[in-house]
Amino acid sequence: MIIVFKPTATEEDIDHVTDRLRELGLKSQMSRGEERTIIGVIGDERLLGNQPLTVFPGVESVTPILTPWKLVGREFQPQDTTIAVDRVTVGGNRLVVMAGPCAVEKLEVTVGIAHDVKAAGSAILRGGAYKPRTSPYSFQGLGREGLDFLVEAKKQTGMPVVSEILDPRDTDVFLEKADVIQVGARNMQNFELLKEVGAYDKPVLLKRGLSATIKEFLLSAEYIISRGNRNVMLCERGIRTFETQYRNTLDLAAVPTLKKLSHLPVIVDPSHATGKWDLVAPMAKAALAAGADGLLIEVHSNPECALCDGEESLKPSRFKELMDELKVLAHAVGREL
Amino acid sequence: MIIVFKPTATEEDIDHVTDRLRELGLKSQMSRGEERTIIGVIGDERLLGNQPLTVFPGVESVTPILTPWKLVGREFQPQDTTIAVDRVTVGGNRLVVMAGPCAVEKLEVTVGIAHDVKAAGSAILRGGAYKPRTSPYSFQGLGREGLDFLVEAKKQTGMPVVSEILDPRDTDVFLEKADVIQVGARNMQNFELLKEVGAYDKPVLLKRGLSATIKEFLLSAEYIISRGNRNVMLCERGIRTFETQYRNTLDLAAVPTLKKLSHLPVIVDPSHATGKWDLVAPMAKAALAAGADGLLIEVHSNPECALCDGEESLKPSRFKELMDELKVLAHAVGREL
Amino acid sequence: MIIVFKPTATEEDIDHVTDRLRELGLKSQMSRGEERTIIGVIGDERLLGNQPLTVFPGVESVTPILTPWKLVGREFQPQDTTIAVDRVTVGGNRLVVMAGPCAVEKLEVTVGIAHDVKAAGSAILRGGAYKPRTSPYSFQGLGREGLDFLVEAKKQTGMPVVSEILDPRDTDVFLEKADVIQVGARNMQNFELLKEVGAYDKPVLLKRGLSATIKEFLLSAEYIISRGNRNVMLCERGIRTFETQYRNTLDLAAVPTLKKLSHLPVIVDPSHATGKWDLVAPMAKAALAAGADGLLIEVHSNPECALCDGEESLKPSRFKELMDELKVLAHAVGREL
């Protein structure tokens, strides 16, 4: 941590800071410039996390040097994390596609879509049973019954299942019925939920918040891992900007950045990011080219009748085409699908 | 709702849409322009909430006309809502100031600050017992013990207490110990928590999410009210932008806008919005001038030792000065404090 | 255009609006719903561009139906525009890479880099002679002398040259020395400059502004084309968001969106978008996969000594590798390089 003093700072101000550092067991090294005095803090600056040094008299700015996370970082673990989801490995050379309906609605429709996406090459089935909807008047999902439909679809297709949890009181049912627990964008900083899913070893797919920085995203993953669960996948799903042509702005530079900073697998969700079915294919391909380890794609056999996000769902035939294109592309960038 | 067709839309496409509208019990009125055909939907367009009409063949765009909320809107209730918090009325002519430490730390410090802010004219005591922190390594609050300290401070000063809930499993303890339950910015779209606090009549202070639109903010309030709890206060606390000179960008135009669209009281939190103590006073005054019904201000007797957000806390003496300035200003805009 | 009236609008209010529409030669068709009266405007709604109908008494909202642009749109010209830059065609099946130094500094360095990027497969040489710098104390470019160096580099390599104009008073020298005139992000809404470069048929590379919407971007292109110059390339170069890990957020969904709305070629600049050399390659590949027609890439033989944007420049050897990877990728998506 680097502490810069104002030109007007007194010796007393500087001593006051160095005294506090000493109390905390930190060494400090001073550098007196022509215009400013600077203190470099030596030792574990995380000890300073709860110290509002910027309000100490004479202090102009305080800049951390170390990254604020530990367990999610490459310094802690240089090699890539891979996560086993049944027989599927997430984070390896093979691109993992998770596809299915936004919301689970009817058993036969869900099972039908599951067969379709499996035939096209999807490895994991996605489907929402509990739906976080902006309006209280929108379809809120089937809840536990929806999870049962996914379990039935898994039984018939063999595909493991990813589904979103909204409430820490539902953990038990997710531990029983889901193979990957999704924590959605709106809950990325629902820290109690993060602690809860961190208490088990069930894989977690953590989505980036609508306006979360990379740093905040990694710290939310750190919440989960610091509770003991190391099976965390990061999912970029678009951030909120001023642009209104698409629902969110897919931030693909986050993919190589997350992979540089962290050892966790990175998934991209082009469906929610854009909210438009005709942007899903180009963004899925771009995500693969940018280095993503997996894709989360909405597929619905009859988008006109989808109770949630029909606008962004691909029909199974279009999904099949996309998968074929992705296979060629994966090969061109040295990966498999 | 207005449905605009593409120039290439066929009669079949148009019939397909009008058929669906008829099935839903809605009347449609067609307008054939030189370049586009338009259908105006007559009736309760909320029936269309789960219909992804934009994916129907030939449809170019779908624009809602009615506001998506009902209970929070002025159409539903023209006159201002006032909320009784013990003997304090929120939403009337008198500006309500809620002040206190960001996080509750020690009993004597909490009680001391409570006495200070009361003496300066604060009506409600704020204090965080459960703290939503970006990093798992930051101080997470005292939890239930912190609420007990607030109860003791209330006993000594008579001020009702507002504190933030993080987990729906803690509702009971909040119902018992807090006078206003705060739902923080990070939980504005934690819909399970909204449903939970909506099930009682305990007043709720709902903070706007970091990147929530006015529309989403009002829909989150609608979640609470639609469950039966009409005692909702809206709190603007800054949104996330590209500017880095302050923590967030306080959006004061939201104040008159929320008051135009909704009958609910509007509170402003200049402390969290700016994250800098020297911006709190000018932004508090600006909020009052913009029409806010209340202010949420952090005060700490020793910001250097605050375990959370010391950077933005006012010392009691500075808070007293601010309150004196606000009294003059309130008078100038025809309000009391 | 659709005009929605408030529930409180009177017959007089409605007549007032229809009268004005009639004066402008527009027909209107009224639709009276249960909650709102709506008027659909039939005819060229661009006639209403300067009419602030929202301030008419009783009007709640006014929604345009037609796109506000004409000449840049697919309705006006369905097939893709291709632009001839010497013997290079921009906008066809072949991906066009424009590479070179951010700022032109020395003749020999410029010529050296030109040879390098040509050898690697670049079709056009980029280089800044006039530099728009945030600080008045930063290197402002060599000006006219810099253009002369680019002309010399063109003479030796045969590559046409793209360079940025800052001032309408410099048009003559750009017409003489540059093959493509670049209008930078900061000047995307410098309308006098747009009008100026629109007065000739010299190809223009128009960069999207830092916080420009797709709509504003297309309207700026419309400025140029409406003056007669149809040789416009659109360049996505990142938008400004809250994220600070990279300089800007590259918005790749803009690529398919621009190509859907407009017939103009779309170029992507991964160097300025990210500001970090190690993100250039993944974002270049992602841009190609997303459907870009060309790339603008900074290359410098000695980034440590670059007077401008050395952080984002690739060394020639790394650029060569990237071009080889792009060739494989282009093939996989059915394009050439």
Add this chain to the structure above:
Amino acid sequence: MIIVFKPTATEEDIDHVTDRLRELGLKSQMSRGEERTIIGVIGDERLLGNQPLTVFPGVESVTPILTPWKLVGREFQPQDTTIAVDRVTVGGNRLVVMAGPCAVEKLEVTVGIAHDVKAAGSAILRGGAYKPRTSPYSFQGLGREGLDFLVEAKKQTGMPVVSEILDPRDTDVFLEKADVIQVGARNMQNFELLKEVGAYDKPVLLKRGLSATIKEFLLSAEYIISRGNRNVMLCERGIRTFETQYRNTLDLAAVPTLKKLSHLPVIVDPSHATGKWDLVAPMAKAALAAGADGLLIEVHSNPECALCDGEESLKPSRFKELMDELKVLAHAVGREL
């Protein structure tokens, strides 16, 4: 400037940096921590402006300490700048209101509005002759004739005139006819225009760009002052965010921040910031309470017929009311109007 090295940096890497610093005449002081080596650069770090130190091998981050501006800063000039515009002083205790139509349209209308705003207490007349419009099909202003109308209005009312320049080729006519030259938001980083208006001593009103940071804003002012013109007023006019209820998000925390960092007067434009006439009054009052030195307000005698921005214009009677309210408020915060 503080240079932080990666844990993997070698002695050679560190020497390479210190050698470069020495070449530039800068002293460096090294601090070897447990996890990182840090160099503090002593001396004028502006010498490093063009040095991309982050690409040097082994360097992790480079953090400037000094502000990048000089002449606009409080360190350079602690006391407030006041600017004489005819007999009006901008930047003193008296709040200066600049009011008038968005666009100058007809002589008699302009003169009529001028009389109205003067009677209400406006000190300066605003009016646009050259209009920067997003669409080439919108009214582009009367140009030179518009300036003549403003000159006539000045003759009749005695109020000095502020109007926006778009093109450096128009400087002469502005020097002759305007009392304050406005550089608009879209031209805040049109550096050639900044240099041009910096070459004279005519007062300049510089508007903040739609997505400009405070730092960039001050550096644009620095461009003007560094050319010799110290008569610069800064104008906050809203920034672009995701919120769509108003045109832009007025950033009032910028007011005290700009006044803390700089000695220049700060003006606020609530009309363009919100784009809605009913938000102008609350935001004008909030701006005054936040510490603004002046306001820029659009007034039109017949907003329904305004060719530009009628939505945000106040009628003269409403403007008069606002001015009366502002007088009371100004008194309450110790200022005059």
